[in-house]
Amino acid sequence: MKTLGKYSFGLGDRFGHQGSAQLKAIIDAESKGIEITPVWNKSNREHTIIGTVPADVRTEADYVTAKAGFKRPYFVDADHINLDNVEKFIDSSDFFTIDVASYIGKAAGKAETEEFLSSVKKYTGKVTLPGSSMTFKTPGTLIKQVADKYLFAAIKAWEIYRKIEKIKGHDNFVTEVSMDEVAHPQTPVELFFILKMLSAENIPLQTIAPKFSGRFNKGVDYAGDTDKFKAEFEADLLVIDYAIHEFGLPGNLKMSIHSGSDKFAIYPVIGSLIKKYDKGIHVKTAGTTWLEEIIGLAESGGDGLDFAKEIYSGSLKKIADLTAPYADVIDINVSSLPPADEVAKWSSHEFAEALAHNPDNERYNSNMRQLVHVAYKLAADRKDRFYKLLESNEKIISKCVYENIYNKHIRRLFDLE
Numbered sequence: 380m381k382t383l384g385k386y387s388f389g390l391g392d393r394f395g396h397q398g399s400a401q402l403k404a405i406i407d408a409e410s411k412g413i414e415i416t417p418v419w420n421k422s423n424r425e426h427t428i429i430g431t432v433p434a435d436v437r438t439e440a441d442y443v444t445a446k447a448g449f450k451r452p453y454f455v456d457a458d459h460i461n462l463d464n465v466e467k468f469i470d471s472s473d474f475f476t477i478d479v480a481s482y483i484g485k486a487a488g489k490a491e492t493e494e495f496l497s498s499v500k501k502y503t504g505k506v507t508l509p510g511s512s513m514t515f516k517t518p519g520t521l522i523k524q525v526a527d528k529y530l531f532a533a534i535k536a537w538e539i540y541r542k543i544e545k546i547k548g549h550d551n552f553v554t555e556v557s558m559d560e561v562a563h564p565q566t567p568v569e570l571f572f573i574l575k576m577l578s579a580e581n582i583p584l585q586t587i588a589p590k591f592s593g594r595f596n597k598g599v600d601y602a603g604d605t606d607k608f609k610a611e612f613e614a615d616l617l618v619i620d621y622a623i624h625e626f627g628l629p630g631n632l633k634m635s636i637h638s639g640s641d642k643f644a645i646y647p648v649i650g651s652l653i654k655k656y657d658k659g660i661h662v663k664t665a666g667t668t669w670l671e672e673i674i675g676l677a678e679s680g681g682d683g684l685d686f687a688k689e690i691y692s693g694s695l696k697k698i699a700d701l702t703a704p705y706a707d708v709i710d711i712n713v714s715s716l717p718p719a720d721e722v723a724k725w726s727s728h729e730f731a732e733a734l735a736h737n738p739d740n741e742r743y744n745s746n747m748r749q750l751v752h753v754a755y756k757l758a759a760d761r762k763d764r765f766y767k768l769l770e771s772n773e774k775i776i777s778k779c780v781y782e783n784i785y786n787k788h789i790r791r792l793f794d795l796e
């Protein structure tokens with residue numbers, strides 16, 4: 380069976396040039412005693428916007444791992460796929476993030492609902508998580524609500540899984556179910572019953588990505604109550620543990636956090652809780668490697684800096700188009716965006732410092748960072764020039780990419796020196 384290691388990291392590389400630099404961060408973590416399975420993820424949305432195909436990600440992952448002599452497993456994740464677009468990912472991916480968000484809230488059939496309700500009768504009243512004092516009230520009305528909200532989505536997850544399994548075979552891929560791109564978080568008690576639903580068809584579920592409280596905006600820090608997140612995350616860890624034993628889910632089932640990258644405020648919380656309970660984790664980062672490419676180009680000066688400025692001024696003209704596909708996962712305060720004529724005068728450092736996520740730097744602008752994060756289409760429109768610049772400034776860019784993954788993510792999460 381294809382299994383993820385205890386720790387795994389989802390790496391986004393939209394333009395396929397930074398795989399080696401990303402892998403170097405994984406290899407360096409291993410030398411510090413933290414073995415992480417690299418997973419290269421790219422969503423259908425990203426492929427469509429850039430004009431790439433899933434096979435491109437496979438080619439890159441195979442190439443960079445072979446080049447580095449990397450002998451451990453690695454994966455290519457068909458990120459956020461659903462019934463409509465899974466097909467084209469099947470050949471080249473061996474990790475599937477089955478996104479059922481759009482099916483949440485739709486009603487399942489009467490017979491299926493009744494079958495589910497009778498299968499969970501014994502949990503009516505209250506559920507106590509073993510090994511803790513945590514107890515949930517679970518009146519019948521609540522269980523019925525959970526069924527009405529999530530059972531149809533679970534059935535769709537089975538359906539998508541079967542479609543992949545039919546072509547790839549049972550043991551040849553990792554299955555994740557995600558529900559994170561929705562407006563409201565799932566509570567731990569909801570997660571408990573969702574896992575029961577997902578267990579019904581013996582799907583070898585290895586990771587589950589719920590939506591947590593707070594905002595997980597792309598490329599910027601967590602916005603929300605850290606203590607509330609901590610309590611929720613801890614309860615979810617215990618729920619998964621209990622569900623594994625109670626529902627016969629795979630023993631290596633673990634939490635997947637679609638971090639959107641850069642969740643500096645909660646990485647230490649996650650790190651200390653998985654340590655406390657000796658649990659694994661999959662942390663999916665977003666395509667912020669693209670931001671490192673722009674930062675690296677800005678730092679390179681000359682044509683690189685001009686290109687970075689051109690992307691930014693172009694993004695200001697197309698804010699509505701560029702942000703629309705990301706409405707749920709960004710919060711841009713337009714009035715805090717620096718005007719293009721001002722940015723045109725910026726030096727390499729001024730531009731790079733505004734974009735790089737160093738909260739202590741007073742030039743850092745999270746609004747500009749989020750806008751450029753979603754402006755990658757503008758680079759795709761200038762692909763030849765962009766790729767030439769990536770290649771001629773490779774050294775400085777790969778250093779930015781590496782330091783971002785290693786220092787800002789891995790070190791914070793695993794509390795490394």
Ligand SMILES: [Zn+2]
Binds near residue numbers: 459557559560637
């Ligand atoms: Zn996600």
